[in-house]
Amino acid sequence: MSRHGQAAPPSFACERGDHAECMRDALAKAEQVSAARGLRLTRLRRRVLELIWASHTPVKAYDLLEQLRQEHANAAPPTVYRALDFLVQEGFVHRIESLNAYIGCDIPERDHQGQFLICESCGEAAELSNPEIEAALLETARTLGFRLESSLVELKGRCARCRQSQSA
Amino acid sequence: MSRHGQAAPPSFACERGDHAECMRDALAKAEQVSAARGLRLTRLRRRVLELIWASHTPVKAYDLLEQLRQEHANAAPPTVYRALDFLVQEGFVHRIESLNAYIGCDIPERDHQGQFLICESCGEAAELSNPEIEAALLETARTLGFRLESSLVELKGRCARCRQSQSA
């Protein structure tokens, strides 16, 4: 239920009609996880997380800053970068390196790195966790005697919806 | 032959004793490929490529700029960024997104995206092209109806040599 239209394929990134639901769930989970870990999800950090989830596409630090300033006159770059550091550190958001942008993660309780599909047409990004990709990465590292600490996978192209709606 | 020491494992990135050889080969290949494609590998572009190959680790744009300035007083940011744009575009170098840095590619004749292993201890980076990783990425994209245009894989950790020499 709660689909946008009849014929359009679902968004690959968020299939719910109401993205605000995603946000509420994410914030609730962030509260939970923070409590469990003894972290301080302060008003500021929570608000930054909320602003990130409010967007359908990955958000840039200075866009967050601009939004913050409207409700918090003395917000400055460190304000947002510190909040982002915390949120990334704890897995509530991922940084997408190829975009210098941030996106919420809906499974912060699981320790992992993001793998992303990014549509260059609509700008949406979807997180994957494909065990085959992970296995191939681990195996490659192992073969080369490399101790893998972190991995970054960012795939760009066009999502199904954009291909369909734009004749390609 | 041409090994560095007795017991040390070879560098995972460049196993030749003389890295200058890598550079000479890369420049010769760049000349070849440029001629074949009707490209202008100008003195400036060639020099930037040479500076990139001269380093054992990925090089940052402003480090290149600083080096260029010593022999070319009016070098400015656009000087280096334009050369880099050309070199990346034509596949002579890859950009490593997670480092904001550039590294030479020794197979510019083959159209591909880099996949990298990056040692966080010695800073060296090695390009891979693991067909299993590629297959897993393609398959994932296909399954989601995504038309894949480019992919980015950057793996960080510690190389065999660093693990051995630093007791881990």
Added chain:
DNA sequence: TTTGAAATGTTATAATATTACATTTAGAGC
């Protein structure tokens, strides 16, 4: 030899991120 496109020069500025130090806040222990 003209001439037009590509490359480079030049200046300025945009976009992204961090350092350093001061102040405030929130919770632990009393």
Added chain:
DNA sequence: GCTCTAAATGTAATATTATAACATTTCAAA
């Protein structure tokens, strides 16, 4: 409740990375 401390935030300055805009030069094709 107080006190103390560590964490979080405020604040100013600056570092790093990258691009825009327009002028000039170079180079090869016609």
